[in-house]
Amino acid sequence: MKNRAIAELFERIADMMEIQGESSFRVNAYRRGAQALESLQEDVARLRDEERLREVPGIGEGMAARIVEFLDTGRVSQHDDLLKKVPEGLLELRHVGGLGPKTLAMLHDKLKITGREDLVKALEAGKLDGLPGMGEKKIENLKKNLAFQAEASGRVALGVAWPMIEEIMELLGAKVKVMQLSPAGSLRRMRETVGDLDLLAATTRPEAALEAFVKLPMVQRVLGHGDTKASVVMEGGLQVDLRAVPPESYGAALQYFTGSREHNVRLREMARKVGLKINEYGVFKGEERVAGDTEESVYASLGLPWIPPEMREDRGEIDAALENRLPKLIELSDMRADLHCHTKASDGELTIEQLADEAIKRGYKYAAVTDHSASAGYAGGLQPARLLKHIEAIHAFNKTQNKIHLLAGTESDIRADGSLDYPDELLARLDWVVASIHSSFTKDPTGRLIKALEHPATCVLGHPTGRLILEREGYELDWDALFQAAVRTGKAIEINANYHRLDLDDVRARQASGMGIPILINTDMHRADNFDQMKFGIGVARRAWLTAADVVNTWEWKKFEAWRKKVKRD
DNA sequence: GCCGTTTTCGGCCCGACTGTTTTCAGTCG
Numbered sequence: 001m002k003n004r005a006i007a008e009l010f011e012r013i014a015d016m017m018e019i020q021g022e023s024s025f026r027v028n029a030y031r032r033g034a035q036a037l038e039s040l041q042e043d044v045a046r047l048r049d050e051e052r053l054r055e056v057p058g059i060g061e062g063m064a065a066r067i068v069e070f071l072d073t074g075r076v077s078q079h080d081d082l083l084k085k086v087p088e089g090l091l092e093l094r095h096v097g098g099l100g101p102k103t104l105a106m107l108h109d110k111l112k113i114t115g116r117e118d119l120v121k122a123l124e125a126g127k128l129d130g131l132p133g134m135g136e137k138k139i140e141n142l143k144k145n146l147a148f149q150a151e152a153s154g155r156v157a158l159g160v161a162w163p164m165i166e167e168i169m170e171l172l173g174a175k176v177k178v179m180q181l182s183p184a185g186s187l188r189r190m191r192e193t194v195g196d197l198d199l200l201a202a203t204t205r206p207e208a209a210l211e212a213f214v215k216l217p218m219v220q221r222v223l224g225h226g227d228t229k230a231s232v233v234m235e236g237g238l239q240v241d242l243r244a245v246p247p248e249s250y251g252a253a254l255q256y257f258t259g260s261r262e263h264n265v266r267l268r269e270m271a272r273k274v275g276l277k278i279n280e281y282g283v284f285k286g287e288e289r290v291a292g293d294t295e296e297s298v299y300a301s302l303g304l305p306w307i308p309p310e311m312r313e314d315r316g317e318i319d320a321a322l323e324n325r326l327p328k329l330i331e332l333s334d335m336r337a338d339l340h341c342h343t344k345a346s347d348g349e350l351t352i353e354q355l356a357d358e359a360i361k362r363g364y365k366y367a368a369v370t371d372h373s374a375s376a377g378y379a380g381g382l383q384p385a386r387l388l389k390h391i392e393a394i395h396a397f398n399k400t401q402n403k404i405h406l407l408a409g410t411e412s413d414i415r416a417d418g419s420l421d422y423p424d425e426l427l428a429r430l431d432w433v434v435a436s437i438h439s440s441f442t443k444d445p446t447g448r449l450i451k452a453l454e455h456p457a458t459c460v461l462g463h464p465t466g467r468l469i470l471e472r473e474g475y476e477l478d479w480d481a482l483f484q485a486a487v488r489t490g491k492a493i494e495i496n497a498n499y500h501r502l503d504l505d506d507v508r509a510r511q512a513s514g515m516g517i518p519i520l521i522n523t524d525m526h527r528a529d530n531f532d533q534m535k536f537g538i539g540v541a542r543r544a545w546l547t548a549a550d551v552v553n554t555w556e557w558k559k560f561e562a563w564r565k566k567v568k569r570d
Numbered sequence: 571g572c573c574g575t576t577t578t579c580g581g582c583c584c585g586a587c588t589g590t591t592t593t594c595a596g597t598c599g
Binding site: 023024025026027028029030032033057058059060061062063097098099100101102103132133134135136137138141185196198224225226227228229231241243256257259261264265266267268269271272273277278279280281 | 573596
């Protein structure tokens with residue numbers, strides 16, 4: 001699967017062309033092409049085989065040829081040619097704050113800077129003094145930003161950013177009377193990682209809001225502080241931007257700062273064609289302001305229904321909105337169950353009873369106890385005798401109350417040979433089997449997952465790629481083969497809602513569901529508060545355009561039971 | 571480089587902030 005690799009290559013080509021002073025339109029064309037490849041659900045190699053590359057919006061004659069070249073030879077000659085003119089090290093400097101393409105080109109030209117080391121030396125030697133556009137402050141900032149980048153953490157996981165923005169909003173809300181306060185940006189779109197936090201305030205006194213913001217206790221450094229906008233770096237290195245707008249512009253600003261950039265560009269192109277102009281203050285016809293107090297009004301001015309933030313990625317949502325076929329996205333309140341939960345029996349913290357209580361608190365009607373299996377020694381996996389007792393205990397608990405149905409299940413390791421981790425007769429006694437790979441990641445994962453799907457006892461694949469966000473790439477899978485096996489067997493695939501995993505991801509979940517594969521959203525909880533990560537799984541599902549009907553654990557108990565009995569064929 | 575209910579050529583989103591500038595370029599989102 002080369003989609004990502006080619007997307008990254010196109011990004012690099014765009015960066016290098018920019019430094020070369022190429023037309024920004026050509027540069028943007030490459031960025032659009034990269035974005036298109038990244039959102040692509042199909043394998044780009046297959047598109048090529050079927051001569052359908054040109055059908056992808058943003059891929060024209062030129063980029064199609066480069067994709068073909070890469071697939072055939074593993075290289076793109078244009079990229080290699082550019083690398084001869086723009087050193088690799090220069091590209092990395094592109095991400096240092098304040099260093100854009102123009103400055104880099106100038107530094108390369110005048111000082112023969114080819115990378116970070118060169119730049120640090122040149123700065124120490126005072127060689128930047130007197131260069132065009134290089135004043136005292138700029139050089140000072142450059143030194144700071146270089147040092148800062150060296151220790152900066154980069155992107156953070158959604159689940160890390162979430163509580164931070166909640167805390168900031170609470171502190172800010174208590175200090176200043178703002179009319180409305182909302183997260184925006186990739187956080188509001190529920191992207192799996194975020195590079196910074198965007199916050200929007202609607203207020204008649206922007207200066208007070210910004211002043212309070214830059215003085216929040218967790219602010220480490222103020223990057224900028226103007227009349228309507230301030231940027232700071234929080235403890236831990238995460239950048240947070242606050243934008244303050246007048247209340248009548250709140251909708252337009254929220255729309256604008258939620259993005260994505262690609263989505264917004266599309267909207268503004270549409271606006272231009274009908275003689276409107278959209279900016280963060282509203283929608284304008286000439287001088288006249290025709291919309292902008294709410295997001296709905298902005299979309300309505302283009303003849304569109306409101307589009308949920310999670311869909312705003314320029315992945316076809318605007319066409320869908322135009323044709324009035326936006327799905328009614330799943331919501332957290334639709335969830336009736338969590339079907340991947342651990343207890344004290346293996347490596348969880350709660351007893352069966354406590355687990356049930358916590359599930360009931362969240363409004364669930366059923367849940368599955370899925371402790372680790374025999375060979376999962378690292379996680380206190382249950383040997384067969386203990387599992388038998390565990391099953392009995394769970395079934396006994398069900399008889400003591402009628403608020404919730406607990407399923408006696410397992411999260412069975414998929415062993416290196418693709419077999420499940422208990423004898424068939426024991427698996428047959430379980431109500432529910434989640435099958436997951438936890439070891440031997442490189443040993444034919446596709447084949448093992450398919451074999452696990454084909455086992456009659458298996459109900460669902462847990463965290464199918466094994467990835468850990470920002471830590472570990474998932475194993476390479478043959479998605480076509482895997483999804484076809486899921487379709488053939490009727491089994492489900494999980495969106496693991498733990499924010500370290502979010503596995504399936506949005507693109508794959510959309511593809512799987514589109515093929516008719518039942519999707520589950522589970523937290524894989526080990527502690528009570530893990531249950532609250534369900535919202536991140538819902539975020540992935542919404543980004544995948546899923547409705548409640550697409551997700552098995554929104555179903556009523558009776559419907560679920562009928563499905564479960566059909567799927568689990570012992 | 572891509573694209574077409576105004577176009578196969580001529581367009582391509584828009585504004586804030588900073589710093590180096592006497593009127594604007596570069597960067598960023």
